[in-house]
Amino acid sequence: MSSVVQLIRSSALADAPYSYAATAPSGSRLIFLAGACPLNDDGTTASPGDYAAQAARCVHTLSEALRAAGATLTDVISTRVLVASSSQQDLVDAWDVIHAAFGDHEVPSTLLGVTVLGYDDQLVEIEATAAVADI
Template sequence: MVSPARLVRSAELCDAPYAYGAVVESGVQLVFLAGACPLERDGTTAAVGDYAGQAAKCVENLTEALRAAGASLEDVVSTRVLVASTQRSDLGSAWDVVHEAFGEHDVPSTLLGVTVLGYEDQLVEIEAVAALPD
């Protein structure tokens, strides 16, 4: 299925590892997802102390939430990746996992270092918006 979103790039901007914007055509359904957290089915936090491991679990949970809405990673039009750290290397560890998961569908994304996230031992969270044909 062809995505109802068009990723926006500009030769006038830095060559970033993500699109700078996404245009969603009219007549589509938008799916607003809660932040995907690194939680196991029993509610425990996965990969305690491991930024990349938690990012991978977040991507896994995001993928399942998308599936439940009838969507996939290819339908995502934007993400926000939250990382509980002040170290750029920690943000980079989480980002590398997310960027690899999206592959060539490099949606507009914001990567943020934050002081704390909601669950015990949580280091990473991924918010996303997806678009589906109506």
């Protein structure tokens, strides 16, 4: 089934690797996801010290949460990516993994450097909202 999410770009704004806005039609069911964390199945933090590996594990966690809600990455309408670092390169390392996982579905996203995240050794977290057809 195709996604109800419509990504919106603007030729009046700078070209970016994400859409500037997104919409879903009236009657869509919104899914608000908790922050996807880089946790292993046993609850420990995956890949301490590795921004890219933690971003990949966050995408896995996000994908599983979406699946449980009857959605996929292409149903995501917005993300917020939190990276525990003041280094722009660390943010880019995490973003590159997340952007690649979403492929052509370049959802509106905010990328933030933060001081600390909730789990020991956690460096990355992805918040997301998705929209699916309300059947």
